Amino acid sequence: MSIAEIAGAAVTQERRLVTAIPGPISQEMQARKTAAVAGGVGITLPVFVVAAGGGILVDADGNQLIDFGSGIAVTTVGNSAPAVVEAVTQQVAAFTHTCFMVTPYEGYVRVAEELNRLTPGEHEKRSVLFNSGAEAVENAVKIARAHTRRQAVVVFDHAYHGRTNLTMAMTAKNQPYKNGFGPFAGEVYRVPTSFPFRDGETDGAAAAARALDLIDKQVGADNVAAIVIEPIQGEGGFIVPAPGFLRALQDWCTEAGAVFVADEVQSGFARTGAMFAVEHDGVVPDLIVTAKGIAGGLPLSAVTGRADIMDAPHAGGLGGTYGGNPIACAAALAVIDTIERDGLLARAGQIEKTMVGRLNAMAAEDTRIGEVRGRGAMIAVELVKAGTTEPDADLAKRVSAAAHAQGLVVLTCGTYGNVLRFLPPLSMPDHLLEEGLDILAAIFTETR
Numbered sequence: 001m002s003i004a005e006i007a008g009a010a011v012t013q014e015r016r017l018v019t020a021i022p023g024p025i026s027q028e029m030q031a032r033k034t035a036a037v038a039g040g041v042g043i044t045l046p047v048f049v050v051a052a053g054g055g056i057l058v059d060a061d062g063n064q065l066i067d068f069g070s071g072i073a074v075t076t077v078g079n080s081a082p083a084v085v086e087a088v089t090q091q092v093a094a095f096t097h098t099c100f101m102v103t104p105y106e107g108y109v110r111v112a113e114e115l116n117r118l119t120p121g122e123h124e125k126r127s128v129l130f131n132s133g134a135e136a137v138e139n140a141v142k143i144a145r146a147h148t149r150r151q152a153v154v155v156f157d158h159a160y161h162g163r164t165n166l167t168m169a170m171t172a173k174n175q176p177y178k179n180g181f182g183p184f185a186g187e188v189y190r191v192p193t194s195f196p197f198r199d200g201e202t203d204g205a206a207a208a209a210r211a212l213d214l215i216d217k218q219v220g221a222d223n224v225a226a227i228v229i230e231p232i233q234g235e236g237g238f239i240v241p242a243p244g245f246l247r248a249l250q251d252w253c254t255e256a257g258a259v260f261v262a263d264e265v266q267s268g269f270a271r272t273g274a275m276f277a278v279e280h281d282g283v284v285p286d287l288i289v290t291a292k293g294i295a296g297g298l299p300l301s302a303v304t305g306r307a308d309i310m311d312a313p314h315a316g317g318l319g320g321t322y323g324g325n326p327i328a329c330a331a332a333l334a335v336i337d338t339i340e341r342d343g344l345l346a347r348a349g350q351i352e353k354t355m356v357g358r359l360n361a362m363a364a365e366d367t368r369i370g371e372v373r374g375r376g377a378m379i380a381v382e383l384v385k386a387g388t389t390e391p392d393a394d395l396a397k398r399v400s401a402a403a404h405a406q407g408l409v410v411l412t413c414g415t416y417g418n419v420l421r422f423l424p425p426l427s428m429p430d431h432l433l434e435e436g437l438d439i440l441a442a443i444f445t446e447t448r
């Protein structure tokens with residue numbers, strides 16, 4: 001089959017390996033990649049994709065892989081989801097760009113209206129659109145600083161907020177995100193997160209007290225513009241904080257006049273079985289940052305929050321050439337429609353039930369699986385030296401390499417590189433989900 005034929009055909013929902021992974025055509029493309037693309041761009045699995053849909057990625061050699069990655073939590077509604085394709089096709093034919101700051105268009109306003117409707121809290125809200133998660137996080141900090149007229153930004157151990165200069169400073173892990181790229185932005189302060197598996201503290205309020213005491217003593221409440229936190233830490237290892245942790249941080253912010261910012265770039269947009277992960281804890285952030293799953297693969301991000309905070313920056317203080325591009329906005333509106341029409345919150349809940357059930361069964365027989373955690377279709381296993389809590393990054397590498405060889409795309413994460421994370425698209429049919437879990441179960445048995 002030619003690439004055009006593969007791309008044009010509807011993607012059948014079956015795993016199929018016709019060559020070794022990666023196949024010869026992918027290997028040839030990877031050689032060209034090495035010669036043409038900057039070496040700093042790493043690649044998890046060098047199969048070159050020509051089509052995708054449902055729960056399948058099709059590569060240039062004609063292999064069909066099960067996708068447990070969703071392009072890092074982006075294609076939540078599926079790759080080339082029909083409603084997204086139609087909305088994008090119509091918009092691209094109508095017009096592609098005007099710059100919203102020059103001559104505006106309705107799609108941007110509609111996305112803002114939808115974000116204001118969907119995010120937690122009944123208060124009056126505003127939204128502003130950007131291109132990437134990091135850009136939105138940076139702008140949340142700008143807005144919080146303009147509103148509070150303070151400078152300090154508090155972040156957490158294991159945090160990931162992006163790769164721009166300010167968000168590198170906010171990100172915890174040195175390799176590969178920060179090493180050699182300093183100096184970093186100032187006025188960023190890091191405190192301990194809540195990580196029940198490693199810190200043993202299951203009382204979220206107590207874990208928060210530990211962090212808040214450090215803020216009080218080392219930064220001073222009066223200097224804090226914002227606390228920025230991922231409600232479930234993504235790159236850091238799918239760390240779900242103990243119940244009450246987020247609420248205690250939010251309460252402290254309200255008391256201190258600081259802005260509580262939820263970075264829901266990875267956990268938002270139906271991924272965890274709620275539209276936003278903070279909803280599981282009944283928390284209403286002042287500002288909420290979204291990206292990744294928002295537009296089905298088109299580049300879009302947003303900051304949404306309390307009108308009085310959002311309106312603090314002066315006119316012209318926020319924006320960007322491409323922010324809220326009309327094609328990305330059309331895609332986002334189709335994504336929101338698809339989530340609501342197809343009941344995808346419930347689907348994420350079903351995926352959680354299946355995955356957690358199967359993974360817990362594996363963990364019961366394998367003491368190298370230290371913990372199964374996460375919510376919805378954002379589930380991970382933390383791998384350790386058998387029966388201890390000592391991280392085993394080598395095992396995570398071996399399991400993911402074996403999965404890749406069998407046509408199952410999985411990603412690793414975690415400060416110690418020892419976490420396997422699973423982020424299937426919500427369009428994944430049950431038989432592929434089960435097949436992917438079968439492959440993992442067999443690998444865990446074989447590597448024992």
Ligand SMILES: *Cc1c(COP(=O)(O)O)cnc(C)c1O
Nearest residue numbers: 132133134160161162234265266
């Ligand atoms: C991916 C991610 C970002 C950065 O998003 P980009 O679009 O890659 O800039 C920020 N925060 C979190 C929690 C993320 O997972």
